[in-house]
Amino acid sequence: MPEWLTQLLAAGPVVTDGAWGTELQARGLPAGELPDGWNLTHPERVAEVARAYVAAGSRVILTNTFGANRLRLAGHGLADRVAEINRRGVEISKQAAGPRARVFASIGPAGKMLLTGETTAAELTDAFTEQAQALAEGGADALIIETMSDLEEAKLALAAAKTTGLPVVVCMVFDAGRDKDRTLMGATPEQVARELTAAGADVIGANCGVGIERYVPVCRRLRAATDRPVWIKPNAGLPVLENGRVVYHTTPEEFAGHVPELVAAGAGFIGGCCGTTPEFIRAVCARLVGA
Amino acid sequence: MQELKSLSDAILTGDAKTARDVTEKALAAGVDPLTLVNEYMIPAMTEVGRRYECNEYFVPELLISARAMKASLELIRPLLVASGREPAGRVAIGTVKGDLHDIGKNLVAAMLEGGGFEVIDLGVNVAPEQFVAAVREKKAQIVAMSALLTTTMPSMKSTIEALEAAGVRRQVKVLVGGAPITQRFADEIGADGYSENAPGAVTLARQALSLA
Numbered sequence: 001m002p003e004w005l006t007q008l009l010a011a012g013p014v015v016t017d018g019a020w021g022t023e024l025q026a027r028g029l030p031a032g033e034l035p036d037g038w039n040l041t042h043p044e045r046v047a048e049v050a051r052a053y054v055a056a057g058s059r060v061i062l063t064n065t066f067g068a069n070r071l072r073l074a075g076h077g078l079a080d081r082v083a084e085i086n087r088r089g090v091e092i093s094k095q096a097a098g099p100r101a102r103v104f105a106s107i108g109p110a111g112k113m114l115l116t117g118e119t120t121a122a123e124l125t126d127a128f129t130e131q132a133q134a135l136a137e138g139g140a141d142a143l144i145i146e147t148m149s150d151l152e153e154a155k156l157a158l159a160a161a162k163t164t165g166l167p168v169v170v171c172m173v174f175d176a177g178r179d180k181d182r183t184l185m186g187a188t189p190e191q192v193a194r195e196l197t198a199a200g201a202d203v204i205g206a207n208c209g210v211g212i213e214r215y216v217p218v219c220r221r222l223r224a225a226t227d228r229p230v231w232i233k234p235n236a237g238l239p240v241l242e243n244g245r246v247v248y249h250t251t252p253e254e255f256a257g258h259v260p261e262l263v264a265a266g267a268g269f270i271g272g273c274c275g276t277t278p279e280f281i282r283a284v285c286a287r288l289v290g291a
Numbered sequence: 292m293q294e295l296k297s298l299s300d301a302i303l304t305g306d307a308k309t310a311r312d313v314t315e316k317a318l319a320a321g322v323d324p325l326t327l328v329n330e331y332m333i334p335a336m337t338e339v340g341r342r343y344e345c346n347e348y349f350v351p352e353l354l355i356s357a358r359a360m361k362a363s364l365e366l367i368r369p370l371l372v373a374s375g376r377e378p379a380g381r382v383a384i385g386t387v388k389g390d391l392h393d394i395g396k397n398l399v400a401a402m403l404e405g406g407g408f409e410v411i412d413l414g415v416n417v418a419p420e421q422f423v424a425a426v427r428e429k430k431a432q433i434v435a436m437s438a439l440l441t442t443t444m445p446s447m448k449s450t451i452e453a454l455e456a457a458g459v460r461r462q463v464k465v466l467v468g469g470a471p472i473t474q475r476f477a478d479e480i481g482a483d484g485y486s487e488n489a490p491g492a493v494t495l496a497r498q499a500l501s502l503a
Contacts, residue, residue: 179346
């Protein structure tokens with residue numbers, strides 16, 4: 001782990017950012033359109049989201065590159081723009097961050113399942129390597145592999161990301177099983193922590209899921225099973241539809257109310273996933289200052 | 292019959308080769324294909340669903356069990372069709388308009404096929420009129436919709452409205468699922484059923500057609 005990252009963590013839990021997709025939709029991104037393409041077509045709108053998180057107090061912001069791997073971009077006719085979309089995504093976030101925040105560039109799942117034979121390990125490795133290289137060239141401080149449901153895919157992405165030499169965060173979604181504490185494929189937090197630590201992840205964590213309170217025990221279990229810092233980015237609960245509009249009922253204050261429990265459970269990085277906004281980040285920062 | 296018990300076991304453990312071999316031998320020995328389905332295969336898939344509910348099985352186990360079931364059904368289905376017997380039901384499944392995510396939809400499709408349903412997979416980004424066409428032209432009895440994005444959830448509602456406008460709403464059962472979907476949402480848009488997981492979708496489909 002580089003010195004800057006150690007220092008960042010030494011100052012206490014690091015506040016990361018909130019959701020990007022919903023923020024871009026609020027700025028006109030049509031439903032169902034891949035947000036990543038906006039790095040080329042609407043860079044100013046993307047920059048607004050990045051700046052909003054920096055202004056809200058995020059010390060780490062991500063990039064609008066979650067879906068920018070070749071396999072996913074191909075579904076939107078953008079397979080030949082992989083390098084450009086990723087590079088531009090990092091540049092936008094770097095510029096918004098300035099000296100106030102670090103940029104962890106986002107790598108999401110490929111959207112194809114290994115287990116059903118829709119994709120192969122070689123195809124995933126190629127796609128993740130291409131994306132990781134472009135993110136590194138764009139000037140990312142670190143890479144984050146997020147929202148993974150399959151540990152095998154996460155490990156392939158990790159190996160690809162490590163070829164850049166940058167620090168790598170890997171976080172998975174725990175929302176399956178009776179207690180909503182397993183990945184879709186059935187892995188426990190302990191198994192995830194052990195295998196990702198052995199595979200060389202610098203930071204290990206959980207994101208998305210079914211709400212912040214469920215991630216307190218998940219955080220504790222990850223913490224107990226690895227010596228790496230733990231990254232937690234829960235969503236704002238499950239959405240409901242009201243008058244044709246999707247709304248999340250968890251308020252920024254309710255969300256931030258669980259932050260002290262996450263800190264006690266050993267979270268090193270705290271932010272939000274789907275449904276969270278700069279307001280949530282502001283509330284999280286306020287709660288940490290008050291703690 | 293000890294021989295046939297191994298068909299149930301093969302489905303439970305996801306051993307497609309054994310499932311196929313046992314089926315082949317049983318059919319050659321003159322066992323009624325429907326007996327195989329109703330007394331050995333469907334109970335095995337029900338047990339797979341139970342193990343999933345109990346945290347013993349997860350998605351990988353579901354998939355290999357469904358694959359074993361399918362291997363066996365491939366031998367049985369032509370015989371059922373030849374003797375004029377229909378599949379359990381016909382399902383038109385798709386990820387709704389605006390949404391390109393198909394992992395959940397594919398899982399449910401595999402489980403439904405394993406459950407003996409004929410599945411018409413409409414793919415991703417399926418417009419309401421495509422669902423309507425599948426009901427009208429392909430005589431689907433169930434419309435199953437998936438959405439991963441919160442922003443495409445409203446497409447489920449517009450599909451139900453399109454079915455109503457086309458006058459076919461009452462001849463189909465509408466089932467919905469996907470990460471952001473809840474029972475409450477399903478009720479609000481007037482769907483007939485919601486399941487939070489793939490094995491549950493099979494139970495729901497059987498209930499919808501009064502098979503269970």
